[in-house]
Amino acid sequence: MTSTEAPLRYTAFTSDPEGGNPAGVVLDASGLDDAAMRAIAAGLGYSETAFVTRRDEAARRFRVRYFSPLAEVAFCGHATIALSVALAERLGAGDLLLDTSVGEIPVATGRDGSGAVVATLTSVPAHSRPAGRDELAATLSALRWRAADLDPALPPHVAFGGNDHLVLAAASRERLADLAYDFDALAAVMREHGWTTVNLVWRESPERFHARNPFPVGGVVEDPATGAAAAALGGYLRALGLVVRPTTIAIRQGEDMGRPSDLLLDVSPADDRVRVTGRAVPIAQAGA
Incomplete structure (x- = not known):
C-alpha cells in the first residue's frame, strides 16, 4: 500500500x-x-x-x-x-x-482454532497513584456522579499503561450503565491533567470487569474498547495488591453503546508490564 x-x-x-x-x-x-x-x-x-x-x-x-x-x-x-x-x-x-x-x-x-488472527501486545511498564481530591471532585462533577456512586473497595487512581487514565470504579452495574456527562467540562478536566480517557469500571468478580471510557479530548463521546486503559487497569490492580499470582482478567466494554468488546489482560505481581489480547476484523467499506 x-x-x-x-x-x-x-x-x-x-x-x-x-x-x-x-x-x-x-x-x-x-x-x-x-x-x-x-x-x-x-x-x-x-x-x-x-x-x-x-x-x-x-x-x-x-x-x-x-x-x-x-x-x-x-x-x-x-x-x-x-x-x-x-x-x-x-x-x-x-x-x-x-x-x-x-x-x-x-x-x-x-491464529486460533478458527484460523483468525489473535494479537497480544505487551505494554510499557504500568503504574498507578491515588487521585487527588481536586482531580476527583472536578471529574465527578463533570460526570454528574456522586462520591456515593463509587466502590469504596476500589479507590480512584490515575493509572498509566502508555497514557494516563483516571480509574473510577462504580458501585453498581446500573451506575456504570447510566452515563450522561458534560462533554466540555470533562474534556477541560482531562486536558488540565493530561488524561487520555476516564476509565469507568464495575467489578463483577475479581477476574471480570465491565468498562466504559469517555474520550472527549479526542473528540469522541465514548470508546467501545480501550487497550491502553486496559493495560493501565492491570497496573492499577497490581498496585492495589489485588493481583497475587499471574492472573487473566476479562474486560467487557462497549456493551452499553451497542458495540460489545472483549479484552483479556495478563497481569503478574512480578512484572510491571501488562499483556493485552484481542482479535480484530476488517470493516466492509461502502461500495466495496
Missing part, C-alpha cells in the same frame, strides 16, 4: 464487524506529514488511526504513530491490535516490534 491509497478499516477486540472499536490503519505513511495524518484520522472519524511511518519487514519492526480526529495520541491499544492483525494477515503470524512515542511495544500474533 502506498501513502496515497485509502486507509484500511478494522474493528478491534471483537470477531464481529458490528462490535469492537473501529480503527484506521495506514500501512505506509512514510510520505505523510502531521497535517495529512490528522486529516485522514479526522476524515475516518474513529477514535484513533495507526500510521506506519517506517518499516523493516525483514526484522518485522515498524515505527507507528497514532492520531485521533483532533490530535496525536502517544499510544493506542485498540489501534495497535488492529494494525498487528492487519500486518499478520499480510506478512504471516509471528512476533512484531512496534516503535511508538512511549517506547517499544512487542506484539505476538498467532
Whole structure:
C-alpha cells in the first residue's frame, strides 16, 4: 500500500464487524506529514488511526504513530491490535516490534482454532497513584456522579499503561450503565491533567470487569474498547495488591453503546508490564 491509497478499516477486540472499536490503519505513511495524518484520522472519524511511518519487514519492526480526529495520541491499544492483525494477515503470524512515542511495544500474533488472527501486545511498564481530591471532585462533577456512586473497595487512581487514565470504579452495574456527562467540562478536566480517557469500571468478580471510557479530548463521546486503559487497569490492580499470582482478567466494554468488546489482560505481581489480547476484523467499506 502506498501513502496515497485509502486507509484500511478494522474493528478491534471483537470477531464481529458490528462490535469492537473501529480503527484506521495506514500501512505506509512514510510520505505523510502531521497535517495529512490528522486529516485522514479526522476524515475516518474513529477514535484513533495507526500510521506506519517506517518499516523493516525483514526484522518485522515498524515505527507507528497514532492520531485521533483532533490530535496525536502517544499510544493506542485498540489501534495497535488492529494494525498487528492487519500486518499478520499480510506478512504471516509471528512476533512484531512496534516503535511508538512511549517506547517499544512487542506484539505476538498467532491464529486460533478458527484460523483468525489473535494479537497480544505487551505494554510499557504500568503504574498507578491515588487521585487527588481536586482531580476527583472536578471529574465527578463533570460526570454528574456522586462520591456515593463509587466502590469504596476500589479507590480512584490515575493509572498509566502508555497514557494516563483516571480509574473510577462504580458501585453498581446500573451506575456504570447510566452515563450522561458534560462533554466540555470533562474534556477541560482531562486536558488540565493530561488524561487520555476516564476509565469507568464495575467489578463483577475479581477476574471480570465491565468498562466504559469517555474520550472527549479526542473528540469522541465514548470508546467501545480501550487497550491502553486496559493495560493501565492491570497496573492499577497490581498496585492495589489485588493481583497475587499471574492472573487473566476479562474486560467487557462497549456493551452499553451497542458495540460489545472483549479484552483479556495478563497481569503478574512480578512484572510491571501488562499483556493485552484481542482479535480484530476488517470493516466492509461502502461500495466495496
